[in-house]
Every structure is written in C-alpha cells, then in structure tokens.
Amino acid sequence: MTDAISSFGAVGRPVSIHTDDAAKARLKGRYRTETWFKWLGAAAVALAGLFLVLLLSTIVTQAIPALRQNYLTLPIDLSASKVDPAKLDAVNYDAIAQEALTAKFPDVKSRQDKRLLRGLISTGTGVFLRKDIAADPGMLGGTVDYAVPLDDFADLYLKGLLADVGSDEAISTSVTPSETSGDIDLTFGDDAMLTLARGHGATERENGTLTLTSGASSLLVAFNGGTVKLTALSSGTNGTAVAKGTVIEALDSTAPAASGQAFLRVIDTPEASRKISDKMIVWLDTLKSAGLIESRFNSIFFFTGASREPELAGVWGAVVGSFLTMIVTLAIAFPIGVSAAIYLEEFAPKNRLTTIIEVNINNLAAVPSIVFGLLGLAVFLNFFGMPRSAPVVGGMVLALMTLPIIIIASRASLRAVPPSIREAALGIGASKVQTVFHHVLPLAMPGIMTGTILGMAHALGETAPLLMIGMVAFIVDIPGGFTDPATILPVQIFMWADFPEAGFQQKTSAAILILLVFLVIMNAIAVILRRRFERRW
Amino acid sequence: MVGYLVVLLLVLAAAAYWIGRTRAIASVNGDVARLHSLPGQHGMFLALFAAGPALLAILLWSLVTPGIESSIIADRFSSELSGMGIPQVEAFIRDARAMAFGGHVGFADPTKEAAAAVYKSIHTTSIWIIWAVALVLSASGFYWAYSRIAPAYRARHVVERVLRAFLIACSVVAILTTIGIVLSLIFESLRFFQQVPFYKFLFGTHWSPQSAFTGAGAEAGAVNEDIFGMVPLFAGTLLITFIAMLVAAPIGLMAAIYLSDYASKSVRAVAKPVLEILAGIPTVVYGFFAALTVAPYFRGIGESLGLNVASESALAAGVVMGIMIIPFVSSLSDDVINAVPQSLRDGSAGLGATKSETIRKVVLPAALPGIVSAMLLAVSRAIGETMIVVMAAGLAANLTANPLEAVTTVTVQIVTLLVGDQEFDSAKTLAAFALGLVLFCITLTLNIVALRVVQKYREQYD
C-alpha cells in the first residue's frame, strides 16, 4: 500500500524526516493498525447483525410448524343410539371419536395397543365435537365425517420434528413371511439385509444373530398389505437371511413377495430416543396414505386460551390479557406522564423540588423492572388488597414503569417547540395555560405520541414485574374484564418455555413471533408518526 | 354500584359545563366581551366544582374501604380468629370477601359464611354512605360555584389554578413511586431482618431458603438464620454481569466507533435499525433463546472439548445478556463519542494522524468519563435484568467463579421466592424484599454515579 503512496522525495528532491525510508516503514505500520482497527469495528457491527439474524431465524424456523395443525378425518357415528339428542351434555364424545378411530384398525386388539391408538387424537376432541354439535344439531342422526385434531406427538411426527424417517425403498429380493400376524419369521432371498442392519446399530450376539433393540434404528418391512417390524436377523441357508419380526399391521397372506414388491422403511432415530413408537408411526402413515390426514391453519393456537395439552394451547387468552393490561397502562401513564412533562417543562419554577423531581425521574427510568413488581406486590396487592393476576394491577405496575419514559420523551418534544411560538401567543394576551394548551402542546403532540408508543412497546414486552403480581398463574379462560385473572403474552411465553412437552417449544416460538409482530407494528407506527410530523425548527 | 355513581357524576359535570356557560352568557345578556372570563371557562369552573370533590371522595373511599372493612370483620370475629396466625386470618378475610361478592371458595364453613354476610352488609352500608357523601358534595359544590358566576368573576384563574394543581400532582406521582418503592422495600426488609440478622444476610455464604423452616414440634416454624446468606447470589450476579460486559463492552463500543467514524451512509442505514431491533426485543425472548439454543450449544461444544458444561451455565446466560446489552452500550457510547468536539478531531487530523490514531489517542481519552458512565449504566442494567437469568441461569446458589457451572442471581431468587402461592410474612417471602432492597441500592448507586460522571463530562464541552 505504502509503496504506491508517496512519490514525495522522488529523485532530485530533498528527503525530509517525513519522506525518508524510515518514515515510509513507520507509515506502513500505522496503516496496518488503521486497517485492523477499521475491521474490528466492522466485525463488531457484523457480530451484532449476526446475533440478530441468529435469534430471529431460530425463532421463525421453530415457529413456522406451529402455525399449522394436522387433523384426522373420521367417520363419527352420531346416530341416536350413540347420542341422545335430549341429553347432549351427558354423552361421552371422546369415546365416540375413539371408537371411530379404533374401527379403522380392527387388528389392534391388546388393551395397551388400543390405548396407544386412542392417544393419536387430541384429548380435546370431545370438547370440539360437543361444541360443533351444539352449534349445528343437523350433524346428529347419522354418521358424519368429522376432522379431529391430532395429539401433539402425532402432529409433531407428521411435521417431521420427532423422528428422522427415510423414504420407502423397494427390497430387491423376495420376502417370505411365516404367518400373517403376531411374531413371525421372514426369509429374505439374499443377505443384503444383514449388512443394512449392521449399519443401523444392530447388536451382534455370540451366535451370529443381529438383534435390533430399541436403541437401534427401526427397520420396517411393508408388503402384502401389512407391515412387519424386524427384531432380529441371522443368516440362513444358501446365502439367504432369516429375520424375526413383529407384525404391526396384519399381512393379507403368507405368499412370498417377489423382488421389488416389498418395501423397507428405516426410522433412523432409535425408538428409545423418540417420543413416538413404531406402532404409532405405522398407524399414522397408514392414515396419511389413506388421505385422512390434512394439515390446516392452526386456528386453535390463535383463537383459544391456554391449555396443558400442546395441541389445544392457544395464545388468545394471553393476547386479550396483554390488550387489557395495555389499556390500563395507557390510561394511567399517558395523561399523568404528559401532565408531568408539561408542568416540569412549562410551569415549574427552578427550585429544589423541581430538581428533585427531575433527578428522581431519571433514576426511576433506570430502576430494574423487577423492583416495580415488588412495589406492585407490596403496595397494590398487600396494602390496598387489589386482586392478584388482574390486568388492572398489571397495568398500574407497567404504568409506573412506563411513566418516566413518557415524561422524558414528552419533555424533549415540548422543548423542541421553539420559544418564539410561546412568545407569539403570550404577546397577544393568551394566558400561560392557554399558550401551552392551544399552541405548544399540539405542536409537541407527534413527538409525545411517538415516545408514548415506544414506551408502550417496551411495556408490552415486559415480563418480570408481572410475575411478582401473580400474572404467571395458569389461566384457561379468556379474561373478560380488567379484574379477571389473566396472563399476558410475554408471561405466556415464559410459562410455555418451561413446559417439558416438545410441542410447546414450537408454540413458544410462535407466541414470540406474535409478540414481535405486535412490537413491529407499534414501532412502525412510531416511525411513521416521526417521519410524517417531524418538524425541524 | 359505584361505577354508576362515577358515570352519574360525569354526566353531572357535562350538564354543569353547559349550565355554567349559559348562565355566564345570560349574566351579560349575550354581550360576551363584558365577561372577564370566556363562557366556556365559567362552564369548566362549574363542572369542576360540581363533580371534582365528589370524584376525589370516591377515589379516597375506594382506597381506604377494603382496609376498614377487613378490620371491622377481624374485630367482630376476633374470638373465632384468636387462635390463628396472621396468614390464616388474611386467608379467612379474603375468603369471606370472595363469598360476599358471589365467588366460590374452596373450604367454606359456617364462620366464613357468617363473616361473608357481615361483610356484605358492611359493604352495602359503605356504598350508601359514599353515594350520599358524593351527592351532597356535588350539590353543594354546584350551588356554591353557581352563585359565583358573574361577569367580573375570574373563572379562568380558578380553572387554571386547579389545572396547575393537577399538573403538579401528576409530577409528584414520580416521587410517590420512588417513595413507594423505598418504603415497601425497607418496611418488608426490616421485618425480614427481625427474623434473620442483617450481617448473616449480607455476609453469609449459604443460600437455600426453600428449606427455611427446620425443626419439629416446639421448634417448628423457627427460622434457620444461616440459610439466608446472599454472598453466593451476589457472586453469581457479578459473574454473569462480568461475562455480559465482556461481550457487550467491546462489541458495543467498537460498533459505536465504526458507525460514527467509519461506516458509509448505506451501512449505517442498515446497522442502526439492526441495533434498534436488538434493543427492542423483549428480554423474555432473549431468555428463550438462551435456554433453548445457546445453552445446549455451549454444552455441546464443551462436550466435544471434554469439558463439563452445566446446562444452565453462567456462560450461556452471560453471553445472551451481553447480546441484549450491546445496543444499550453502543447507543450510549455513540452519544458520548459524538459529544467530543469536531475541533479536536480536526486538530489531530491536521497533525497528520490517521483516523484510528485520532480515535484511540484523542477521541477515546477525551470521551473516557462518558464511556465509563455508559459502562456503569450497562452494568446496572445487567445486574437488574431478570428474565434471561430466570430462564437460562440456575436455581442452586453455587459460590463459584467458573463460568461453565450454573450459578444463580439476585433477580432469579426474587422471582423464585415470590412466584406461586406465598404467605406474605414468611421469612422466605420477606427475603425477596431484602434482596430487592439490595438490588435497588446497587443499581441506584451505579446510576447516580454514572449520571454524575456524564454530567461533569458534558459540562466540560458545553
């Protein structure tokens, strides 16, 4: 770099201390430092950007699956023998739906398997069914095709989030079963299956048998209209392989399946390390290939309240709670904040009290939010005996927290109105109050609104103080008023993040996404307001 | 019931406004110029006096009645309640109130039902009283103000004075908030220090309040003083804050320098919003990110290096907290760096300094006090931050400096002690307030020092 620079001191010129070779060497070093420094700065900015991208992409990719929910369409028998139209409330709708599901799999006999099978559909099915029948009694009297939500594990499996499943591959040899159901033997035409099993974590026994335990991948062979799960393999005579297996879905016959007629499906995730069993996977795949499962927009998530069951949990209760809380916050913080700002900026004499108030406001703005929660707990709940978990208390706590933000923003905005406006109004005989309320305040309003919206956005995302006043309670009902127990969106996120069920992880991300959308909207409004009305005096 | 009263008063105020206005105009036979104050101001004046005192009375009533009602109940049923502790009495009164207002209570018994009936009758009486008081106040206020309306009457002055009083009252809310915080923290902390000595709390090294009550029989309920030592919490808070500052301070400062002195307009147009978005993301989201992405990731790296990283390591919480604080540090530093006068940069450039030499040797030293105060504010922010550590840091109070282990913090313990059902005067609950007091004092000191430093620094260049 420096070689090209500086043709100073070229031939015929005197060489000074700034142009000699030593100076050039020093300069080179200095520019190296310069470049380093600049790149450090760029790297810092890039890192901040990277963190943001990482954070948002993690949340968005996790949230997207939660926006849809898989439904299973079942023929549900609602004839009078099952549902007595006179006693709609006394009917066990869950049992009816479960019956319809078990009817699809007549082979499933054992009590344990039946329970597994029933577990495929959501435990909320009965509630939905009852509601829909109440809304449309015309459903009664016969068999209707009714879509029920799947249980969260089934749903997650179908979204590909529970297990790594390979695609079906044709087996290039013949397969002969010994029976059509129960524990059977399979004879493969060649021993390729042995190599394959070894590659998928099969344990080799002393007698040369390969066993596929629950710690290995699952190998499922589908042929003759049924599915067999391989449990052990050994080499047979003439280069064949003999496998033991458990029939999951009964075969039509014991006829040998020709090469290319049987299909192997490998579930890479071992059964022991996933939350869905091979049987459930086979059932779900069967239902899916029968076209009975469909993925729909997840209206449950958006329009219902909280639940312990991931597939039934919704954010609507939290959204309403947040909305009610924000109304209280705004109703308190905005008038008080703006009034305080007006007083301090326009009326307050420069005395000790004013200074104390100012210092106080600056310090309040930096008090940790959790301390405001302690204040709410000690004063609002315990001293004044206000209800726990209520939006009105949450709103008051957040209002106290937002107040300094609004005051500071409003004061800045009032200060930006030039004194000439005040002088003009005072000059034609307006009183101080009239000057402020007729002239200064309207001009400062866009800035005040912007500050208020940003303060509200801050309050909307606040969590910690609301934990203190009991808004962390598990509340299923959607709050109908300011004193009803409620939770709010960030607290809902906090609670869901703690739930162990895998389905809640997606729900949490989706709830975060909703919260972020609200914040983006609020910030966008603030930006637009600022752009639209910003005035440079 | 009282809601109707408020609505009625508002309607009255509107009517009074109209009446006052009309009367003012009538008093000068329509020649408005002869009025000292505008007709609207007379209207406002009348409305204020018709509804204001009554509304104030209602506000006062709603603040004090719950307490009065409870004490009456406690008094009337003192014989039944004599054997109970304070929490039980509180629960009893809560239940009685709930039953009186038509709620359902888990364990209803005849005493509670009787109490509920009494409660109901007291409450009805008190509502009648406030109705009567409000109406009397309203009528007399209206009558007094109405008789005042005259052409020469200075209604504007009265209205403006009331308005000014309202504005002052609003400004005082900020002070009341601080007083409320300080009083509630100190009051509850004092109750805590009656049970646990002050020095044991501040200097004890063992923290496990979940096992606060030891002993059996006669000793049941005695508080074990030795399990409220907050040193491990403080150490954990400092460890996580330190890690956070290790991330946030260099990145935030360098980003601020780059954006203010090097970045092109287009880079700035992208980078500034990025930082603003980072600043606007709620902390609960950072907490989720820390717990579900960063912590397992660090654990994985640790495993591959043969290190044992706790799944709730201080490192994960600290790093994510650092990311959260980056925009805070960078925006404060940006202000400070921009406050260094251009003439100093010119002076340095005029001597042939490169940009980085100017920044490192002139701008940063000149801005040092401001940068220090920015860092102090960031530290205060990190110490008070709650959600990230609640979600990503541990619960067990380990006294360690190893960032790969789980530590807990002051804020985590406050949340843990207070979330869920609690008795309000157990040592456990009160300990949370003592922790809150410590937290408040630390952050307040940091803020005051930082604000002082930055003020001095500003004066230097003004």
Add this chain to the structure above:
Amino acid sequence: MNIMTEAGVEQKLSSGTNAPSIKMKGEKVSVHYGEKRALFDVDLDIRENQVTALIGPSGCGKSTFLRCLNRMNDTIDIARVSGKITLDGEDVYDPKIDVVELRARVGMVFQKPNPFPKSIYENVAYGPRIHGLARSKAELDGIVESSLKKAGLFNEVKDRLLESGTGLSGGQQQRLCIARAIAVSPEVILMDEPCSALDPIATARVEELIDELRQNYTIVIVTHSMQQAARVSQRTAMFHLGYLVEEGATDKMFTNPDDKRTQDYITGRFG
C-alpha cells in the same frame, strides 16, 4: 533534536537561491460543497519561508482554499476538489499521495484553540509520537522543549508541563497548538484565523511568533484583519465570492492595489 536540526538544515539548503522558491502551487483549484461551488479556478503560489496572507470578506473561500492545501476538506463528505495543488512540484491530490504524510508536512493551526484534553507535554508530544519521530524519551523531551521554545511558550509553562492543556489561557492555548504543529517538523504551516478568538495582547504575541517562525517554515495565514495581514505577511491574496481577486506583495496590495474590489475591501467599504 538532531533530526530536527538536520531537517532544518536540509530545508535551508533546498532554498538556497536568493529569490524565494515556490513551495506550494495552486492551479485552477475549484471546490464544490454538494451542488454549491465555493471556489472558482484559483491560481496561487505559496513561496518558501514567507508568510502568505489570505484575506477577503466572510464566505469568500479563503478558508476553503487553505483547507485544500493539506486536504482537510477530505473530512467533509460532500466536499469535492478539482484542479491541481502541488507541494514541491507534486500533486497533493494524486491518489498515490498519502494524506497522513502530507499533513505531517503541511501542518495546521485552527481558528479556535483546540488543545487536546491532555497535559501540555502530551499535547506537544502527540504529533512526534504518532509519526514515530523520537527514538527515545530524551529525544521526545527535546522535541517538546524546542517546540515550546519556538512557540514562545516554554518559559510560561515549563513548571507545569504535566498540567492539562485546556487550563491555559486562550492565547497560551493557541501558542500551544502552534507548538503542537511545529513539533511534527512540518514544512508548511497553515493558520486559519489563529487570532480571531484571542485578545489584543495575545494576538500581538502570536503575530510576533509568526514572524519568527517564517525563518524556518512556510506559512499561510487566513485573516480577517487587514492590519494583521499587513503586519505579518510578505504576500497577500485577496479572495471575493470564491474568486481570487488579486495576489501580490503585501506592501503593494495595501498601498496600490490593482483591483477596485481590493481597494474597497482594504478601505473598509465592505467586509
């Protein structure tokens, strides 16, 4: 100190002829600030070891021209310079030229004294440090001392070299800034109204100083004050509305200017 004297000697040798040689030369220099043109095709020679004063009413472009000479306009994003400025025959706006080295050779003193918020010693040592001019602490001490002496400040501050430079009086601060510029051993020193913020006594001291510095350095000074230009400079250039109106020996400019605008300005008709 050795380096300093050697450089001085070399400089002297290079200007061995009697007629002052041309140190810097502006040819058709124009400056745009965004859309606005601030300087129109200025041709001006700066002669070695002389003081050249740039005069003219406010906003006439004299400061702009001055800032072109060591490329201080680079720090303003919207400024665009065209034409050619040479230092010892080499174009300073040539992309191959390093601006850091240029500014080391063409130092600058600003309108408002701008000492760094560091000690007096550190203020003067700053330039030699960044340019790596001193090999040892003793050498640096020497540079600082001689620079302060040349700036006529040493006796006033020798007992408080470690006190802050911002604590000095205005005139002392400005001489400190001059000492700071000298410490880098520049060949040319640009001064942008160096006395405008000073009282008359401080101004007189700085003017004396400028006259002394002429022995070793080429000086270009922008000034508002006619008297100052007459007192300190050998050559004067008059700017008006971005044009160079007239340029010549100071004596002649003040007694018998060619251009009517110069006449008007000198006699106080506008300004």
